[in-house]
Amino acid sequence: MTPTAKRLGIAPERLGRFLRENALVEKKSGRIRIIQDRRQFAMPMFSNGRSRNVKVSSDARDQISQYLVSVTRFLNSNDVSHLEPFKGLKVRSTSGRSYIFETDPNRLYEMYEAGEFDIAILYKPLGYA
Numbered sequence: 001m002t003p004t005a006k007r008l009g010i011a012p013e014r015l016g017r018f019l020r021e022n023a024l025v026e027k028k029s030g031r032i033r034i035i036q037d038r039r040q041f042a043m044p045m046f047s048n049g050r051s052r053n054v055k056v057s058s059d060a061r062d063q064i065s066q067y068l069v070s071v072t073r074f075l076n077s078n079d080v081s082h083l084e085p086f087k088g089l090k091v092r093s094t095s096g097r098s099y100i101f102e103t104d105p106n107r108l109y110e111m112y113e114a115g116e117f118d119i120a121i122l123y124k125p126l127g128y129a
């Protein structure tokens with residue numbers, strides 16, 4: 001762990017504490033492998049005709065990011081095929097609540113026109129929860 005900490009420019013103790021608090025790791029043959037990222041992230045998303053900030057795991061964060069990119073592509077091109085992969089899909093927050101991805105083109109346009117859709121949020125996640 002010391003070479004990695006040196007490469008990152010932090011103390012080995014700090015890296016060890018970060019891994020203990022935020023990840024499930026496996027040590028094998030002197031190497032550390034992250035098995036599960038336990039961090040929570042606050043992410044913006046659109047569900048049921050509203051913009052929401054949802055606390056999610058790293059896996060759900062990746063899915064929401066892909067969704068937001070698809071929404072941006074849809075709004076720029078008016079091509080509903082960008083929304084198709086997310087129809088009927090849900091994402092679960094860390095509190096256990098499910099949120100359905102908004103894929104109705106009319107609702108997305110209404111939110112955009114009402115100012116609920118801020119393009120800046122797509123590229124600036126809200127960070128750790």
